Amino acid sequence: MKLTHTLLTLAIASAAAYAPNAFAQSTELTIVGKILPGACNVALSEGGVADFGDIRSNSLEEDTSTMIGSKDLTMTVTCDSAVRFAMQGVDNTGDTSFVTNRYGLGRTADDEKIGSATIGLKAVTVDDASGFATTSYNQGETWSDSVVPGPAPIPRDGMIGFATTQGVTTGPDAVKSLQGTLEVKAYIAPTAGMTITGEVPIRGSATINVMYL
Template sequence: MKLTTTLLGLAMASAAAFAPHASAQSTDLIITGKILPGACNVALSNGGVADFGDIRSNSLETDTSTVLGPVDLTMTVTCDSAVRFAMQGVDNTGDTSFVANRYGLGRTDNDEKIGSATIGLKGVSVDSASGFATTSYNQGETWSESVTPNPSPIPRDGMIGFATTQGVTTGPDAVKDMQGTLEVKAYIAPTDGLTITGEVPLKGNATINVMYL
């Protein structure tokens, strides 16, 4: 659509240029794009559900957050061919996280934030070799030094990828297969700020996007 709109604009400018007593004008059109190699498929074990089970309210802290978990899921990324990619998290719960930059767990019936969650990757292998985490917070212009993920958070405001060499800042390497453990931790907000008169379900929901570089 952008190309069509631009070309239409150029045609109109060209017609005006040949009107009587008009001076000739010209402009350049630059066409850009990117042909990517193979597509990638992402899969999580247990249907992508991190289940923390039943949590007794009397086991929760009243004046500080209570840490639950971790719950581990296996994550695999399988590509048709070697591809440079990174991952970014999207919080589908809106503004429900009790702590900034974490993922939300929803709200109680009284509109109180239930808590927050962290999502990270550890034990990563890429094409049967060790994977070292590297992150970018400027759309891939620069990358952090690659380190062993222990775990490394999947950011909401950046991207995380994996290199096959430790200590480099060149960003993720092109890989065909990646496997790792997705670690999920939940943090329940202090109960003195929550209304718990019945069951309060955790309503965390996040999407992990694979971004081709």
């Protein structure tokens, strides 16, 4: 009798395991990630502020943009060990740029776009050797030919990195340190489209993200 009970129990368990409706739904979990060789720190001189000072409205063009100057900041990226990385810009001002694909300078009190700015890297060295700029606009699947930056724009819709060899399309090399000059050029929109009855503060803001590859 005891043996029969055991066999019956096994038979029920087996039937349940193969019943088509026993488990109506299931899902699969995939666990992914990357172990990176080291972290990187990014630093900008002048506290990361490109100060263009006071601008007189009578020095600005009415019907075309006016470039109010260029400011250079020293940018350094220092990693614990050699790492492949690229940089991407984020415009923190939202939709305020007067020119597409540039960075915005904020809006006037009457919600008018003040202007735009370009941000680029030049005179780049990687591990004390010349750095050649290479860009990708498809999440790093393909890269442009590496060239001497003069300056190389930091894109908002792509990534820029640096190789140690000119003319390659293999993307950025793994480097431990990078140094270059961050050039910021600012342009004020035509004043005919702005209300300037008092002081108009320029409020440009951008974040440069270092992305590990």
